[in-house]
Amino acid sequence: MSHIITLIDITPAGEIANTAAQLLSAAARLGTPVAVAAVRAEITNNRQLVARISEHLGTLGAEQVYLVASEHVGVIMHWPQLEALATAATTLAASGVLLCNSIEGREIAGRLAVRLGGTLLVDALDVRQDNDRIVATHSIFGGSYLVDAAVTGKPAILTLRQSTADETPVVQHPVATINILDTDVAGAHSAVIEAFHAVEAGADRPDLRGARAVVSGGRGMQSREQFALVEQLAAALGAAVGASRAAVDAGFAEQTTQVGQTGVTVSPELYVALGISGAIQHRAGMQTASTIVAINTDANAPIFDIADFGIVGDVFAVVPQLIAAIAARDSAA
Amino acid sequence: MKIVVLVKHVPDTWNERTLDLNTGWIDRTGAAVIDEINERALEVALAYQDSHDAEVVVLTMGPEQAKDSLRKALAMGADSAVHVLDPLLAGADLVRTATVLAAALRQTGFGLVIAGNESTDGRGGVIASMVAELLGVSQATNLNSVVIGVDALHGERATEAGTLTVSSVLPAVISITELSATPRFATFRNIMRAKKKPVVVMTLADLAVDTAPRADAITLAAQRTPARAAGIKIVDAGDAGTELAGFLAGKRLI
Ligand SMILES: Cc1cc2nc3c(=O)[nH]c(=O)nc-3n(C[C@H](O)[C@H](O)[C@H](O)COP(=O)(O)OP(=O)(O)OC[C@H]3O[C@@H](n4cnc5c(N)ncnc54)[C@H](O)[C@@H]3O)c2cc1C
Ligand SMILES: Cc1cc2nc3c(=O)[nH]c(=O)nc-3n(C[C@H](O)[C@H](O)[C@H](O)COP(=O)(O)OP(=O)(O)OC[C@H]3O[C@@H](n4cnc5c(N)ncnc54)[C@H](O)[C@@H]3O)c2cc1C
Numbered sequence: 065m066s067h068i069i070t071l072i073d074i075t076p077a078g079e080i081a082n083t084a085a086q087l088l089s090a091a092a093r094l095g096t097p098v099a100v101a102a103v104r105a106e107i108t109n110n111r112q113l114v115a116r117i118s119e120h121l122g123t124l125g126a127e128q129v130y131l132v133a134s135e136h137v138g139v140i141m142h143w144p145q146l147e148a149l150a151t152a153a154t155t156l157a158a159s160g161v162l163l164c165n166s167i168e169g170r171e172i173a174g175r176l177a178v179r180l181g182g183t184l185l186v187d188a189l190d191v192r193q194d195n196d197r198i199v200a201t202h203s204i205f206g207g208s209y210l211v212d213a214a215v216t217g218k219p220a221i222l223t224l225r226q227s228t229a230d231e232t233p234v235v236q237h238p239v240a241t242i243n244i245l246d247t248d249v250a251g252a253h254s255a256v257i258e259a260f261h262a263v264e265a266g267a268d269r270p271d272l273r274g275a276r277a278v279v280s281g282g283r284g285m286q287s288r289e290q291f292a293l294v295e296q297l298a299a300a301l302g303a304a305v306g307a308s309r310a311a312v313d314a315g316f317a318e319q320t321t322q323v324g325q326t327g328v329t330v331s332p333e334l335y336v337a338l339g340i341s342g343a344i345q346h347r348a349g350m351q352t353a354s355t356i357v358a359i360n361t362d363a364n365a366p367i368f369d370i371a372d373f374g375i376v377g378d379v380f381a382v383v384p385q386l387i388a389a390i391a392a393r394d395s396a397a
Numbered sequence: 398m399k400i401v402v403l404v405k406h407v408p409d410t411w412n413e414r415t416l417d418l419n420t421g422w423i424d425r426t427g428a429a430v431i432d433e434i435n436e437r438a439l440e441v442a443l444a445y446q447d448s449h450d451a452e453v454v455v456l457t458m459g460p461e462q463a464k465d466s467l468r469k470a471l472a473m474g475a476d477s478a479v480h481v482l483d484p485l486l487a488g489a490d491l492v493r494t495a496t497v498l499a500a501a502l503r504q505t506g507f508g509l510v511i512a513g514n515e516s517t518d519g520r521g522g523v524i525a526s527m528v529a530e531l532l533g534v535s536q537a538t539n540l541n542s543v544v545i546g547v548d549a550l551h552g553e554r555a556t557e558a559g560t561l562t563v564s565s566v567l568p569a570v571i572s573i574t575e576l577s578a579t580p581r582f583a584t585f586r587n588i589m590r591a592k593k594k595p596v597v598v599m600t601l602a603d604l605a606v607d608t609a610p611r612a613d614a615i616t617l618a619a620q621r622t623p624a625r626a627a628g629i630k631i632v633d634a635g636d637a638g639t640e641l642a643g644f645l646a647g648k649r650l651i
Contacts (some may be wrong), residue, residue, distance in 0.1 A: 141554075
């Protein structure tokens with residue numbers, strides 16, 4: 065079977081990103097899964113850490129692991145990952161490369177497609193093998209259409225939308241074969257990273273893209289201080305926090321929390337819209353949620369057209385009562 | 398410095414956008430506009446030009462109607478426009494789009510290329526990176542803000558995990574986010590002047606790009622998903638929060 069390469073994110077501390085399971089299980093449906101990561105030499109020089117990484121990736125389905133050591137990880141944008149993927153793809157004559165559809169993942173995918181003369185499919189919900197071609201399903205225009213696209217040119221480079229489902233590995237290899245390589249970065253055409261400021265996500269708050277529940281606030285939350293009510297309900301529900309563009313523009317929430325046409329697309333089991341009118345561009349990012357709840361003072365707000373449970377009311381009255389009711393149930397249980 | 402802004406003509410997001418279920422291509426018969434993110438990209442260029450010696454060119458690859466987007470950009474203040482127009486480009490995939498834009502940029506020349514981080518129709522979010530890779534120049538993408546210097550630029554890059562401060566040598570290809578700039582309005586004077594500004598049309602033959610239609614990413618099937626319907630709607634009479642908790646519990650969501 066042909067090799068399918070996945071780009072795995074490994075933190076400087078050696079932690080494997082939680083998107084690895086989804087990528088490796090998709091790779092197993094298309095061929096022999098290979099995990100590739102660009103890491104600093106502190107990791108490749110640490111034999112215990114390398115053993116732990118290969119064991120972990122093996123249990124997720126990887127048959128081979130390429131750890132590519134580069135002093136440019138975290139220093140030169142994209143370049144070490146690009147070198148690592150290109151090297152592994154060429155060595156193994158891989159027929160496909162799978163990456164996470166994050167900002168970084170798709171940019172690396174685009175560059176790799178140019179380098180390898182491959183074909184690019186972005187933001188796939190699912191992938192499958194169909195005779196000798198790879199077919200990907202996409203959800204477009206905010207979920208209004210489902211489109212199947214096929215790749216005929218090889219290799220196929222695909223980015224996968226982060227799933228909300230738990231991934232169970234298809235095959236398990238207790239320990240994957242490890243290959244350690246070094247890269248020599250000559251002539252890197254990339255931006256240089258000078259500093260990094262991590263976003264202060266709330267303690268143990270789930271990641272917006274893969275979250276099972278999302279609570280979003282809009283302009284109706286009135287101020288940055290009052291937007292805290294969105295965070296409180298999210299905490300009560302174990303949900304991620306989202307925002308409308310108006311709330312982001314007003315400075316109530318970080319830009320990375322924007323849900324919609326030009327923000328993140330989410331498809332959680334539960335989506336709660338607080339003080340959001342439901343403009344078409346907002347709906348484009350959340351209308352495939354299984355259950356939608358909306359609270360808005362305006363009975364004619366378009367968000368009610370797609371809400372499974374709508375409340376015409378003031379968020380500052382309804383939400384505290386809801387939080388109290390959830391707490392009461394939790395303590396009764 | 399010559400700044401080339403990449404502009405895409407897209408279906409208006411304020412309308413319902415449709416796909417041709419046979420080809421899987423966007424139905425381009427509805428209202429279409431310059432993508433808002435490209436107005437912001439142009440604003441970044443024009444703001445630089447306000448205080449520096451610079452020439453601003455807008456470049457699009459698209460059907461005949463894409464001229465409207467170029468006119469809009471010229472009315473905002475761009476100096477000239479380039480339109481890559483060729484029937485063989487219908488249904489172009491990402492690799493082909495990037496190849497054609499890179500070929501056009503080789504002809505126009507550039508010190509800096511500015512694109513949007515992501516279009517509102519294809520939403521690929523990759524063109525800037527691919528064009529830079531094809532041209533073999535540096536790239537800095539997804540910038541929330543950018544300061545353009547003489548031989549380098551600096552910016553804040555947004556990622557899911559946080560913000561990076563990045564720098565890049567020039568020439569470079571960059572892409573900007575919604576936070577980068579608020580586009581200026583076209584003044585009446587500029588709208589009148591725009592009518593006299595040059596729009597150069599280029600075909601694949603002019604660009605010496607292989608004319609065989611090449612799209613390796615092909616659509617097999619497209620289907621419309623059923624529209625969502627409204628469910629329960631209540632007016633808060635003082636107990637809506639408790640009622641909602643009951644609804645969520647019934648669905649095992651709490
Ligand atoms: C190209 C383009 C891309 C865009 N991309 C996005 C995107 O990605 N995401 C996005 O969200 N928008 C996007 N927009 C913007 C979109 O058109 C709307 O402007 C935006 O979604 C409005 O946000 P909002 O609902 O918070 O604000 P508003 O429309 O102002 O709605 C605020 C709502 O709060 C309600 N309200 C006020 N007070 C209370 C209260 N006390 N209790 C309950 N309800 C209250 C009001 O009745 C109102 O319905 C985009 C627009 C364009 C043109
Ligand atoms: C719904 C949909 C899904 C698609 N999926 C795929 C796919 O999976 N694989 C594939 O190969 N192709 C795909 N395509 C085709 C692809 O979108 C087009 O090739 C498109 O011209 C470029 O992609 P984008 O708009 O997604 O680019 P993005 O990378 O999102 O665009 C970013 C920026 O690049 C610049 N830019 C993009 N296109 C042009 C242009 N024509 N002229 C000037 N500047 C431009 C603009 O500055 C824009 O803001 C898809 C198209 C649609 C409509």
